[in-house]
Amino acid sequence: MTIISASTRKKTHLISGAVLGVFVLSHFTNHSLGLISIGAMEAGRRVFTFFWQSIPGTVLLYGALLLHFVMALDSLYRRQTLRMPIGEALKIAFGLSLPFLLIPHVVATRVEPFLTGIGADYPGILRAQWSSSVGTTRQTIALLFVWSHACLGAWFWTRGRDWFPRYEILLYTVALLVPIFALLGFVNGARSLVRDYAEHGAYGDTAYVNERQRLDPALAENIRLAFYAGFAGLIGGTLALRAMPARGRIRVRYPDGRVAAVSLGFSVLEASRAAGFPHVSVCGGRGRCSTCRVRVIEGLEGHPAPEAAEFATLSRIGAPDNVRLACQFRPTHNVTVVPILDTDSLGIKTQIARQNGGGRERRVAVLFCDLRDFTRIAEHRLPYDTVFLLNRYFAMIGEAVEGSGGVVDKFIGDGALAIFGLKSSYKDACLQSLTAAMRLSEGVEALNQTFEAELQQPLRLAIGLHAGRAIIGEMGYGQATSLTAVGDTINTASRLEGLAKEHDAELAVSVELVNRAGVSLEGNRRLDIGLRGRQARLEIWILENAGAISNALPAED
Structure with missing residues (x-):
């Protein structure tokens, strides 16, 4: 019987983990102050303990710790198989090992001070741990495991968010530097403790006083053993419960004849x-994406309806009634399912391991450009000369797009598709695409000057620009897999490029993109058009020369 819904359990696990993550980050930041001095560590500790050792802070911390551990055991119990991707396995392994690594530290810093009335300080803790290679090694491993578990949890939670690509380098940098600074602060603080005691006994005396008034070693050891036994019993009991035979078995059949009896x-x-x-x-079975969805072709009747999280995801993609999320759908009797995103038929076995391979929806700016009448130009040139000219042209596109902050998605014949906004704001993406269009116009003019003697007619560009929502992800087959974008925004930009050709202009850009960029193109032709396959009409600007955008763009720093 389920007392708490799956959605509530996930939120509880997430919120409690976030509280613990803040505690760990602040604690490790305090450790890093050892790079300055033990005095700085002590000053930081007073600020740290002011909140976390207050009554509200203690309730919040240990409440979050208890809830997180209980939710972890619940998740482990409900997990029907221990087969999982390596990232999930590491997160669970790190999490389950933490109690056994942290118990000595918790007893020394929270239990002993509570029983003796003598607060723990950095000199005493550092001296006790530095004097034992076992303690030093255990504390170092615990620090790395705690941080790795926190980072993996945060990564699983944030990697599908549309803002993640903009901050991923910063987040990875923080993830790398925090444990390094914490360990260096720990080592430097311990070494400076020896120097301080040798010179004037300041912190050393405090450490020895605390040691003389410590809890009886036998009692402290019994407390540690009790904690070890308690956590081991909880984890062992959970594993034993999930290993007990279930009341019944069902068969999940797949379209190729395979059967999973579970x-x-x-x-x-x-x-x-x-x-x-x-x-x-892609999301690790948390119901935050729809990549695991299946079509139930037999046995759908009689199953519980989707819960709130699953229903929200299915509604967002407009899934029919016979489509369920495989990670949330727990059959109560035999079913036959068809995975909609099948790894064999779609050729995505390698891409699903890639961080951005699962796809996400983002607001981006899209640029389509194409050389006009280039086929006719190529007919009068040798193949080698044609390839050489095209490569110079493609290089110019790459420099213009990347120099403006965009990414060249692909080259199509003598055309190209570029995307802006993968790691920038929507407004910046629109501004970057306009800048790229201007640079493309200038680049083609430079190519015409370079090859003036060889070209019977100058190269002419047609550019289409539009902005809006698109699906960004790894798509393709085998070696032809790459990051690309699909959606109405892409189609509209392509049609605007064709419209620029129809009006014998160099650029057709949607008014929406221009307004988002915060620039004005007044003085140019403005049209209200209808596009095939699109119900709403679209207002666009037509520019004979895209280089004229330079008058509207803000000055570069």
Whole structure:
């Protein structure tokens, strides 16, 4: 019987983890002050303990710790198979090992001070740990495991957010530097402790006084053993419960004749993993994406309706009633399912491991450009000369796009598709695309001057610009897989490029993009048009020469 809904359990796990993450970050920041001095560590500790050792802070910290651990055990119990991607396995392994690594530290810093009335300070803690190679090694491993578990949890939570690409370098940098600075502060603080004691006994005396008034070693050891036994019993009991035979078994059939026979309570995704069948799940089976979805072709009747999280995801993609998320759908009787994103038929076995391979929706600016009448020009040139000219042209496009902050998605014949906004704001993306259009116009003019003697007619560009929502992800097959974009925004930009040709102009750009960029193109032709396949009409600007945008763009620093 489920007392708490899956959605509530996930939120509880997430919020409690976030509280613990803030605690860990502030604690490690305090450690890093050892790079300055022990005095700085002590000053930081007073600020740190003012909140975290107050009554509200203690309730918040240990409440979050208890909830997070209980939710972790609940998740472990409900997980029907231990087959999982390596990232998930590491996160669980780090999390389950933490109590056994941290118990000595918690007893020394929170239990002993509570029982003796003598607060723990950095000199005493550093001296005790530095005097023992076992303690130093254990504390170092615990620090790395705590931080790795926190980073993996944060990564699983944030990697699908549309803002993640903009900050991923910063986040990875923080993830790398925090434990390094914490360990260096720990080592430097311990070494300076020896120097301070040798010179004037300041912190050393405090350390020895604390040691003389410490809790009886036998009692402290019994407390540690009790904690060890308690956590080991909870984890062992959870593993024993999940290993007990289930009341019944069901069969999950797949379209190619494969069958996964599993116990009641398995999700379809867990059934696939238990049987060793590849099954896409970019978010790690948390219901935050729809990549694991399946079409139920037999046995759908009589199953519980989707819960709130699953229903929201399915509604967002407009899924029919017979489509379910494999990570959330737990059959109560035999079913036959068809994975909609099949790893074999789509050729995405390698791409699903890539960080951005799962796809995300983003607001981007899109540029389509194409050489006009280039086929006619190429007819009068040798193949080598044609390839040489095209490569110079493609290089110019790459420099213009990347120099403006965009990414060249692909080259199509003598045309190109570029995307702006993968790691910048929507407004900046629109401004960058206009800048790229201006640079393309200037680049083609430079090519015409360079090859003036060889070209019977000058090269002419047609550019289409539009902005809006698009699906960004790794798409393709085998070696032809690459990051690309699909959606109405892409189609509209392509049609605007064709419209520029129809009006014998160099650029057709949507008014929406121009307004988002915060610039004015007054004085140019403005049209209200209808596009095939698009119900709403679209207002656009037509520019004979895209280089004229330079008058509207803000001055570069």
